[in-house]
Amino acid sequence: MERTKKLSRREFLAAAGAAASVPYLIPSSVLGGAGRPGANDRIVTAHIGVGGMGGYHLRDMKSRMDRGEVRIAAVCDADENRLAQAVMTAGKGVTPYRDYRYVLQRKDVDAVVIATPDHWHGVQMVHAAQCGKHVYVEKPACCTIEEGKAMMAAAKENKVSVQVGSQGRSQPEAYLAHRYLVNGNIGDIKRVDCFHYPSPEDNNPVADSEPPEELDWDLWLGPLRWRPYNQRYCHGVFRWVLESGGGQIRDRGAHVMSCAMWWMGADGTGPVTVEATGTSPKQGLWDSAVLMDVTYTFKNPDWVMTWRQMPNDKLPKAEERTGKEPGGKISRPGYGAIYRGSKGEFIHWGGDGGTWAEKKAREWELPAGGKDVYRSPGHKEDWFKGIKTGAKTIMNIDAAVGVANLTVLGNLSFILGRKIEWDQSKQEIVGDDQARRMMGRPQRHPYHL
Amino acid sequence: MSRNNDSTVSGLLSKLKDSDAGVRTEAWQGAGSVGAAGVESLAGLMTDGNLEVARAAKRALWRIVRYTGRPGARSESREVAVKLNGVLGGDAPVAVRREILWMLSEIGSRRRIEPIAELLSHKELREDARMVLERIGGRRALSALQGGFESAPEEFKQNLAQSIRKLGGKVEGYECVKLVPTKETTIKALPD
Numbered sequence: 183m184e185r186t187k188k189l190s191r192r193e194f195l196a197a198a199g200a201a202a203s204v205p206y207l208i209p210s211s212v213l214g215g216a217g218r219p220g221a222n223d224r225i226v227t228a229h230i231g232v233g234g235m236g237g238y239h240l241r242d243m244k245s246r247m248d249r250g251e252v253r254i255a256a257v258c259d260a261d262e263n264r265l266a267q268a269v270m271t272a273g274k275g276v277t278p279y280r281d282y283r284y285v286l287q288r289k290d291v292d293a294v295v296i297a298t299p300d301h302w303h304g305v306q307m308v309h310a311a312q313c314g315k316h317v318y319v320e321k322p323a324c325c326t327i328e329e330g331k332a333m334m335a336a337a338k339e340n341k342v343s344v345q346v347g348s349q350g351r352s353q354p355e356a357y358l359a360h361r362y363l364v365n366g367n368i369g370d371i372k373r374v375d376c377f378h379y380p381s382p383e384d385n386n387p388v389a390d391s392e393p394p395e396e397l398d399w400d401l402w403l404g405p406l407r408w409r410p411y412n413q414r415y416c417h418g419v420f421r422w423v424l425e426s427g428g429g430q431i432r433d434r435g436a437h438v439m440s441c442a443m444w445w446m447g448a449d450g451t452g453p454v455t456v457e458a459t460g461t462s463p464k465q466g467l468w469d470s471a472v473l474m475d476v477t478y479t480f481k482n483p484d485w486v487m488t489w490r491q492m493p494n495d496k497l498p499k500a501e502e503r504t505g506k507e508p509g510g511k512i513s514r515p516g517y518g519a520i521y522r523g524s525k526g527e528f529i530h531w532g533g534d535g536g537t538w539a540e541k542k543a544r545e546w547e548l549p550a551g552g553k554d555v556y557r558s559p560g561h562k563e564d565w566f567k568g569i570k571t572g573a574k575t576i577m578n579i580d581a582a583v584g585v586a587n588l589t590v591l592g593n594l595s596f597i598l599g600r601k602i603e604w605d606q607s608k609q610e611i612v613g614d615d616q617a618r619r620m621m622g623r624p625q626r627h628p629y630h631l
Numbered sequence: 632m633s634r635n636n637d638s639t640v641s642g643l644l645s646k647l648k649d650s651d652a653g654v655r656t657e658a659w660q661g662a663g664s665v666g667a668a669g670v671e672s673l674a675g676l677m678t679d680g681n682l683e684v685a686r687a688a689k690r691a692l693w694r695i696v697r698y699t700g701r702p703g704a705r706s707e708s709r710e711v712a713v714k715l716n717g718v719l720g721g722d723a724p725v726a727v728r729r730e731i732l733w734m735l736s737e738i739g740s741r742r743r744i745e746p747i748a749e750l751l752s753h754k755e756l757r758e759d760a761r762m763v764l765e766r767i768g769g770r771r772a773l774s775a776l777q778g779g780f781e782s783a784p785e786e787f788k789q790n791l792a793q794s795i796r797k798l799g800g801k802v803e804g805y806e807c808v809k810l811v812p813t814k815e816t817t818i819k820a821l822p823d
Contacts, residue, residue, distance in 0.1 A: 265818045274821045283812035309810055389682055401814055407733065407759060462660065462690075464652040465683050469690075598697050599663070616700035616708075616737050624736075624762035624797075627790040628809045 228256035228291045230282045232268035236297030258282050260401040286313040301426045304329030311336035316569045320347040321436035323582040328622030330583035332631045337579045345565035345575040346582030348440035352558035353537035355509050360445045360555045362543035368523030374487045376438045379516040381429045384466030405625035414467040422468035429470025432589040437533040440585045449581040452606030453478040458595035476592040512538045636668035647687045655687040662691035663698025670714035677727045696734045708738040716746045725755045736763040741771040751779035765794040773798040
C-alpha cells in the first residue's frame, strides 16, 4: 500500500532488514498477517499469470492505476512472450518476474491477482497468503479436495482477503435474480438444472514435442506430475485436460453453480451424494467429458442440483431481447440454469462476466417488507472493500472451495464410473478408499502446498 | 490365464488396435471388467507405434484400475496391483512405468510398496515414486521414504524430506524451500 502514515508491521520488518534474507524460513505468523490499507490508500498489486484472463485482469488494473486507485508493482509469467507483452501493458515502474516467489518476497506488494492455469491456483494462493498477501484468484478455486482445505486454512490463519473469480455473483442481473428468488416468486425451489454446451474434442491430435523456447515448461507444470510438453496442453487448452483444467464443469461450473449456491443460500453446505455419467473424447490428449450428466443430492434442506453438458440443439432457447436492456443482448446463451420452484420456474443465462436474468426477475420490484440481498459494487471493488475493512468478500474462499468441490466431485464420479458419498462436515468422501486417495494429489517438488 | 480370459483380452486388444476411433473408444471404456488378466498385454500395447492405439491402451488400463478399485472389490484390485508391480519391475519404457506408478498410487497397498521404493534410486522415475509413496501413505511408505533418504544423492534429499514431513516424519535440516525463488526472467522492465 502507498501511504504516509506510520510504518506497518511489514514495512517495519523490511526496514529492519529482518525479513529480507530469510522470508521462507520464518512462519507467516512471525512475519505477520496481511496489512490492511486505509480507506484512502492505494493498494499495490502484482499479477501472477498474465495471459488469457490474466491479461484481462492486468488491463483492468492498469485502467484503475491510471485513475489513481491502485499501483501495479509487478507482473509474472512462465512464458517470456506473455511477460514481455505484460510489461508493455503495465508500463513503466513495473518489474517483470518469471518466478512468482520473487513477487511474494516483495514487501511493498499488498495483493496479488493469480490467473495461472487451474492446477496452480491452490499452491499459489496458499503461498501468497502465507506471505501476507491479499489474493484475487481465478476460478475454480482448487483442483482437489485437499487443496481446497489448505486454501481455506491459509486465508483464515493469515487473515487475508480472498476473492475468487466467479464474478457472476457481482453482476447486476445476478442481484436481480437473487432478490427475485429469495422473495419466493417461484415458490420453494427443490431443483436447479444447470446446462452447458459440450466440451470440445481434439480432431487433430499431435505428438509430444519440445516446449517452445519462450516457455518454462517445468514451471508451467508446477505441482503436476511431470509429462512431456504437448501443443494440446497449453496455452488455454489445458482446460480440456482433467488433471489441469477439468473440462466445462470446472470452468463454467464454477460460475453457474456459484450462482446457484449463492441464490439457494447454500454456501457452506454440500451434497450427500454425487453421481456422474458422460462421454469421453474419441482421440487426442484431452480427456474431460464431452457430454456429461451429474446429479448432486442435498439433504436438510432437501434439493437437487444437476450439471448437464448437452448437445447444442438440446439447450434451452435464449430469451429474445432488444439489446436496449441494461444488460444488452444475451451473448452467451449456451450455459446457465433453470430453477424449478413449487410455483414456477426461472432461468438465467451465462453466470460469469455476463449474467442475464429472465425478464420477470428484471421487472420485479421489491415490495415494502420484501427481502433485499447484498448488491456487489463490482467483483474487484468488493475485494478491495474486503482488503481495506476485513469484510467477507462475495466469493470468499470458503464459498469458492464449496463450489469447486462440486466440480471436483463431479469429475471424480465421472472418472471412477460410480456414485460418490460426501461428508460435508468432515470434507471427506465416505466408503470408497480409492476415491478418498484421489481427494488429494501429491505435488512435484518444490511446488507444493 | 484361463481360455475365457485369453479370448476376452485378445478381443479387447484387437478392438483397441482398430483404425476406427469410435471402436477404440468403446473398447477402452468397457475394459474395466477385464481386470488383472489384461494388465500385461495392455502395458505392452501402450508402446504401440500408433499414438492413438497406445493412448487407448493406456486408458483401458486406467479403466481397469478404476473399475477394480470400487468398494467391495478388494481381491480384484489386489490382483491388478500385483500385475502392475510386475510391469513396474520389468523392462517397460520409463513413460509406461511412470503411468503404472500412478495407477498403483490409487490401488496399491502397503504390500506393493517395495517395488515402488526401489525406484527412488531411478533418476527418471524417483520423483514419481516419491509422490506415489506419499499418496499411499502409512508407516511402511514413510519407512521406505526414510530409507530412500539415507541413500539418496544430495540433490534429491530435499524432495524426500518434503514427503517424509507430509507423512509425519522428522528430517534434520533440509528446510522447506517452497517459497525460495529460483527462476530468473530475461525480460526487462521498461526504462524510466
